[in-house]
Amino acid sequence: VARHSLVYSSIKVRILKRLPFSVWSSTKSQLQTCLGLSAFSRSAVEITTSDSPGAVTSIWIKFPGLLHEMGASPMASQKLSIKLEIDLNPPAGAMTETKVHSTPSLMAITAHDMPSLMAGKLHAILARPYTKGRDWYDLLWYCGKAVEPNTELLTAALAQRPSVHCQTGVEWRKGALIAAEQCDWKAVLQDVSPFLENAIDRTMLNKETTLSALKEA
Numbered sequence: 001v002a003r004h005s006l007v008y009s010s011i012k013v014r015i016l017k018r019l020p021f022s023v024w025s026s027t028k029s030q031l032q033t034c035l036g037l038s039a040f041s042r043s044a045v046e047i048t049t050s051d052s053p054g055a056v057t058s059i060w061i062k063f064p065g066l067l068h069e070m071g072a073s074p075m076a077s078q079k080l081s082i083k084l085e086i087d088l089n090p091p092a093g094a095m096t097e098t099k100v101h102s103t104p105s106l107m108a109i110t111a112h113d114m115p116s117l118m119a120g121k122l123h124a125i126l127a128r129p130y131t132k133g134r135d136w137y138d139l140l141w142y143c144g145k146a147v148e149p150n151t152e153l154l155t156a157a158l159a160q161r162p163s164v165h166c167q168t169g170v171e172w173r174k175g176a177l178i179a180a181e182q183c184d185w186k187a188v189l190q191d192v193s194p195f196l197e198n199a200i201d202r203t204m205l206n207k208e209t210t211l212s213a214l215k216e217a
Helices: 028-035 114-127 133-144 151-160 169-182 185-195 199-204 207-216
Strands: 010-016 046-050 056-064 079-087 096-101 107-112
Touching (some): 107 114, 114 151, 151 169, 169 207
Parallel strands (some): 010 079
Antiparallel strands (some): 046 056, 056 079, 096 107
């Protein structure tokens, strides 16, 4: 499974709704029905839930052996995992867009637009208490696409979980530059390297390149 040039054996989808979790709660069989799983395949699918003290609840859907059947893994025991993260109190200000896709079948998908996605990534970098290399890789990708973040959404997110680097969304560039200066870039490479398809991408993940990209963004 590829996400730009990062490769994963798991997929994470975040659902943002201001609804009580009881609306989203579902028994295993109900969730299988919603997913359109046949009776034959249901026994091979693992569904688990994980409650947390915060606003985000997780549901894992795992497909044992599917990657092996697709020729994507030599290990028959490896699982394709889909993680649904349900945020019951998302920050305000996100913008969405709907796109129609015809593969594998005709469907319309509504999701955050690129500026809102970038705002979420910036908030993770600015407010997360630990280093996650994939955050920095994704931020470089947005900068390369010349995306401008949704500052209203970022401001609302910072109000929920503050950052020591900046207080509002309009200060995102200053905050990101400070975060890049203080970042442990060895930890960034260690975290993201297993997911890189192209080895040359490793040379891009450093302080100098990131500072330059942020100043030009």
